Amino acid sequence: MESKNTENNKDNKIREYRTDDLIVYWDAKSCSHIGNCWNILPQVFKPDEKPWITMEAATAEDIIKAVDKCPTDALKYELPEGSKVDPEMAKGPGWVDYKKDEVTSIKIKMARSGPYKVEGAAQVFDAEGNFLKQSNHIILCGCGKSGNRPFCDGSHARKE
Ligand code: SF4
Ligand code: FES
Known part of the structure; x- marks a missing residue:
């Protein structure tokens, strides 16, 4: 192949x-x-x-x-x-054309290591109100170390 x-x-x-x-x-x-x-x-x-x-x-x-x-x-x-x-x-969640049924509420789960996992269709905006992203799969930074805030980039798990 x-x-x-x-x-x-x-x-x-x-x-x-x-x-x-x-x-x-x-x-x-x-x-x-x-x-x-x-x-x-x-x-x-x-x-x-x-x-x-x-x-x-x-x-x-x-x-x-x-x-x-x-x-x-x-x-x-x-x-x-x-x-x-x-x-x-x-045709699972990783398929490029996958659309989850619209949900009326979203769940935000906090992980002990830092990130917040957002489950459900959500939109994220920056402090000025500019649209950043819409997705069913979002992980937000809760530790403040991400280089791609407000999204988690794994920095919380890196050793200094
Ligand atoms: S490491 Fe990156 S690509 Fe792999 S499962 Fe996690 S978010 Fe997805
Ligand atoms: S929680 Fe992952 S970089 Fe902050």
């Missing part, structure tokens, strides 16, 4: 990793570095390597299941034309 990635393209904020069966996108700015992905598939998601995603190290189906567990919108997937993956199993 041939694969390619655009990790070295510095102009690309959203990086792309592709095989004949699956395309994975990664938006570094949205990543909280909490690591659900590498806990589920450590052979695929290797944060200390370049490229950090090795698409050949697991089946497309297993990668889809891992991406569905990403708590932010950092990881997304879609099927390229001709993919052998069953399209029905590729």
